[in-house]
Amino acid sequence: MSTGNIFHGQSDSVWIAFALGMLKPLAALVIVVLAVLMSFFQKLDLEKEMIYSIFRAFVQLSIIGFVLEFIFQQNHVFYIFLAYIFMVLVAGYTAGKRAKHVPKGAYIAGASILAGTFLTMIMLVLLRVFPLTPRYAIPVTGMMVGSAMTVTGVTLKRLRDDLRLQQNQVETALALGATPRQATHKQVKRALVVALSPVLDNAKTVGLIALPGAMTGLIMGGASPLEAIQLQIVVMNFLVGASTFCSILSTYLSWPFFFTKTYQLETRVFIEE
Incomplete structure (x- = not known):
């Protein structure tokens, strides 16, 4: 033949x-x-x-x-890189649309997702949590990038909305000599808490309310429940880590765009709803 x-x-x-x-x-x-x-x-x-x-x-x-x-x-590492870059680009664009009033929101979201998930992936590979093959790396990367996309978009949108509603408080703090980072500390903290709360709540209730996707897929595929929970614990760990890295980094990258060179609020950023 x-x-x-x-x-x-x-x-x-x-x-x-x-x-x-x-x-x-x-x-x-x-x-x-x-x-x-x-x-x-x-x-x-x-x-x-x-x-x-x-x-x-x-x-x-x-x-x-x-x-x-x-x-x-x-089964080549090159395809892992291509898939990862594609997912980050789509995730950055989607998160940027959620935070459309944040200057350069898509670029900030994309850079935050890229840095946060890449750091997490490197740690997982170095710790040999899973082999660096497409069958393992691409699904894991997809879960991380998806979670990071949601958290980053919410963080940026909530930060901008809170600064818009509390401009007087921020301007007062600036007038008293606070740095932009000090003046926006409460707003940044609130945005991070709101964005990360669903991820943390999911981690606290995992297995009690619903079986997560990775665990469910393994069990339906015939794997032992004990093997499934081992993988799910790994998944929850890197989701919490990657989401936290990305959301915090997005605040550091975004807040300079809310201020002028003279450390005053950039009012044009807060005009549109």
Whole structure:
């Protein structure tokens, strides 16, 4: 049998397996249909958004599935780097949209996510928590970048909103000789607490309310629950660490843009809601 026929046969088998595997997800669309009907009868006007969201998720996950299948077969560190950069770019853009009134918000978010998650990844690799292969590194990186994206976006938005509402307090502190960092200490602390609270609450209740995704996937895949909780503990540890690094770094990178060169509040940043 020629090499071309071998590859052609492998390609056909992949497509057949994919098509058969999609039967269950398609069957689960019944639940979405019920949700759309409920939205319609309750006049929520969310039907188009629901359908669009599910369709987009289907397309994105299908494409990513084939991409990961290719990357896992190549099993090269280079693809880990490419996937990581792509995720950071998307995460920075998304977090920047949440904090759209923060000057250079997308760049600040992207830099914070890049630095915080990279530091966490380096530590995990040096400690040999998992091998540096695409099958392990890409899913782990995705979870870290996703959590960091949410936390960073909330931090930047909340910091700007609090400074906008408390301009008089900040300006008074500046007039009394405080540095910009000292004058905004309370606002920075509040933004970090608000952004990190969901991550910490999730860590405190993990396993008591719901089984997290990584643990659930392993158990459904046939792994021992004891093996699953070991991985989940690792996941929770690096999520808390990466989220904290990224959120704190974003405040250090963003606060200079809230002030002029003469250490006064940049009022134009706080004009728009």
